[in-house]
Structures are given as structure tokens and as C-alpha cells.
């Protein structure tokens with residue numbers, strides 16, 4: 351018989367998305383981590399909040415006060431989360447002052463990147479509150495892109511890669527963000543990502559992996575699949591000895607205009623060229 355925690359509907363989606371990440375070879379070993387902001391089930395909050403100790407957060411996240419996170423446990427494997435979600439995913443509530451969190455249910459040892467996830471969720475709460483999901487994973491085709499000399503500027507990467515397939519830029523008019531090297535798992539990486547997440551739904555980390563936000567974990571995975579498909583086309587052409595040319599800017603703008611997304615594209619383009 352299922353426990354109250356196991357009955358949380360978002361747990362099933364969490365497991366399903368982890369299964370896909372594992373099948374794609376994007377989350378090798380215990381690589382990657384995911385989180386999903388949910389409304390705290392009252393029966394779980396009252397049962398557990400008084401019995402666990404608060405853990406201080408290194409960054410204050412006042413926008414998250416009283417909200418809960420489903421988040422992967424430390425050293426957990428995506429393939430095992432897919433099979434046994436309740437063992438490998440923990441539910442935590444952010445304290446009312448936004449400066450600490452409490453364990454509520456499930457896995458008791460969250461990923462060490464929980465503070466980074468909190469910082470990124472805080473950005474989402476401010477700028478895209480409808481987006482409640484974060485995926486960090488290691489897609490090899492995207493990691494390879496970060497090592498190309500021609501893509502050391504995010505706007506160059508977005509302009510060419512998202513022009514490899516005619517619908518990619520429609521999905522991501524703001525393009526893809528790009529971060530320099532940061533120590534894996536560091537709070538600096540989390541804070542830099544949180545800052546950039548204001549503008550982008552996908553961020554590539556130099557020589558490391560990708561970060562995606564979405565309304566749900568499935569939606570965040572959709573965004574990753576879009577960029578990955580575009581990158582796959584780029585690498586197929588490169589491997590065949592062809593120089594990828596991509597859609598012309600004129601056709602790109604025509605297409606974005608048709609779908610009412612040209613302004614988002616131009617705002618991002620102007621922002622990137624200023625920075």
C-alpha cells in the first residue's frame with residue numbers, strides 16, 4: 351500500500367523523466383539532478399515539520415518561503431530514481447524566513463546542489479512563476495558544443511545551433527545561455543545560473559552539461575530535446591564534412607513574426623549584444 355508521500359502525483363512524473371534521462375545516456379552514474387516546486391501537501395507538512403531539524407541555506411530565498419521542493423537525493427542514479435522514486439527523491443519545505451529548510455518525506459539526503467536549486471527557483475518565482483521544474487543533466491552533444499572555439503559567445507551558439515531546425519528558435523526565442531567554467535556542484539555555479547536563468551530557459555555549462563527550466567519536468571525535458579535535436583543536426587553535418595549554414599536570419603525573423611515571438615528574440619539579441 352502506498353504511503354501519503356508516494357501518492358504525491360508529481361512523483362510519478364519525476365520518475366518518468368529520470369527514466370528518459372537515463373535511457374538517453376544523459377545522466378551517467380549519479381550525474382545530474384532535478385527538482386520540482388510543489389504546493390506542500392498539508393497532511394505531510396503537519397506530520398513532519400515538527401519532527402525534523404532546520405538546515406541553514408547559504409543563500410536566502412524569501413520568495414520560496416513556505417513552498418516545497420521535490421529534489422533528487424545525493425548520489426542517486428536517474429535509472430534508480432525511475433524504478434524507486436520514493437527512496438531516491440526527498441520532499442523539503444523552505445522555512446517561513448526563507449533561510450533554512452526542513453525535510454518532510456522520502457530521501458533524507460538531498461543533492462549537495464539543493465542551495466543552487468533554491469537560488470534558481472527563486473529566479474523562476476520572480477520572472478517566470480509558472481515554471482516550477484529544473485533539470486540538470488549531461489547531454490554529450492551539448493557539452494561538445496561548449497568546447498567549439500566559434501561558440502564561446504552565447505549569441506553565436508544560439509544563432510547557428512537554433513537555426514539548424516526551423517522550429518527550434520520558435521520554442522526558445524530567447525536563445526540559449528552559456529556559462530564559463532565553474533567548479534561542479536559549487537554555489538558559484540548555482541548563483542551564476544540563477545542570474546542567467548532570468549533570460550534563458552536553457553543554459554549550457556562549459557565542459558559540464560545543461561540546465562533547463564520548465565512548467566513541469568516533462569516540459570523542461572522538451573526544451574532540452576529541442577536544443578539537443580538542433581545540436582545533433584549540427585554534428586551530423588560536421589561529421590559528413592559539410593559546413594552547417596542554418597536558416598537565414600530573414601527566414602528566422604519571418605517565422606518568429608508569424609508566431610508572435612519576434613520581440614522576444616530581438617530583446618534577447620539586443621541584451622546579448624550589450625553584455
Ligand SMILES: [Zn+2]
Nearest residue numbers: 381382558559
Ligand atoms: Zn553535472
